[in-house]
Amino acid sequence: MDTRFTDELWESITPIYQQILEHPFIKGLTDGSLPAPAFRQYVIQDALYLQDFARSIAAATAKAPKDAWAETLAGHARDTLVVERSLHEGLFKDWGITTEEVFNTPPSPTNLAYTSYLVRVAYREPFEEVIGALLPCYWIYWEVGKQLEEAGSPNPDYQRWIDTYASEEFAVPVREVLAIANEMVADLSDARRARVRRHFVTCSKYEWMFWDAAWRLEDWPVKGKE
Numbered sequence: 017m018d019t020r021f022t023d024e025l026w027e028s029i030t031p032i033y034q035q036i037l038e039h040p041f042i043k044g045l046t047d048g049s050l051p052a053p054a055f056r057q058y059v060i061q062d063a064l065y066l067q068d069f070a071r072s073i074a075a076a077t078a079k080a081p082k083d084a085w086a087e088t089l090a091g092h093a094r095d096t097l098v099v100e101r102s103l104h105e106g107l108f109k110d111w112g113i114t115t116e117e118v119f120n121t122p123p124s125p126t127n128l129a130y131t132s133y134l135v136r137v138a139y140r141e142p143f144e145e146v147i148g149a150l151l152p153c154y155w156i157y158w159e160v161g162k163q164l165e166e167a168g169s170p171n172p173d174y175q176r177w178i179d180t181y182a183s184e185e186f187a188v189p190v191r192e193v194l195a196i197a198n199e200m201v202a203d204l205s206d207a208r209r210a211r212v213r214r215h216f217v218t219c220s221k222y223e224w225m226f227w228d229a230a231w232r233l234e235d236w237p238v239k240g241k242e
């Protein structure tokens with residue numbers, strides 16, 4: 017398989033990926049120093065995030081110009097999320113947090129900005145751009161999972177998180193979406209490839225920001241009656 021396009025994409029985010037690995041949230045997963053409230057906030061926000069992520073994959077499915085890609089993505093909208101949801105549900109059960117509480121939590125400013133961007137691209141832009149926006153969500157998590165796997169974590173919750181994203185179950189859809197990304201650009205002009213890259217870089221920045229928001233226990237600076 018020709019992986020030149022995705023190699024180029026990864027090259028375009030190497031400084032961002034490096035900063036992700038150096039972020040205290042990520043470092044704190046392996047050395048155990050991540051404060052529990054930051055992890056809890058992250059997992060709750062992530063459960064909200066996944067709702068829009070799934071809808072964005074479904075929109076990509078509807079736009080797929082090839083049946084084989086539509087079938088693959090339809091499977092992701094259902095199955096990929098099952099793996100991540102089971103991680104979340106296990107943690108919520110251990111923490112005594114109900115599904116109702118989770119889904120009644122307002123999205124943080126960063127979460128809302130990221131998911132709004134994803135959904136906007138998914139509904140407004142052509143198929144290849146939607147894949148560009150979705151790709152960091154798959155790929156960065158897999159790379160981070162693999163990177164942290166060797167060090168592991170003294171904290172069982174953080175170890176579960178690492179195991180999920182380093183797992184073969186998570187790797188399969190990542191490889192599939194990478195294959196779609198490399199195939200879909202075969203006949204694309206440089207200008208259209210650049211638009212894919214722009215979304216890829218933007219969403220990679222949002223990935224860093226998502227962990228950072230939880231680390232800072234981000235909240236809205238002003239409040240109404242919610």
Ligand SMILES: Cc1ncc(CN)c(N)n1
Binds near residue numbers: 152153154157223226
């Ligand atoms: C914010 C975020 N980005 C990506 C993933 C991996 N699907 C996730 N669970 N959360």
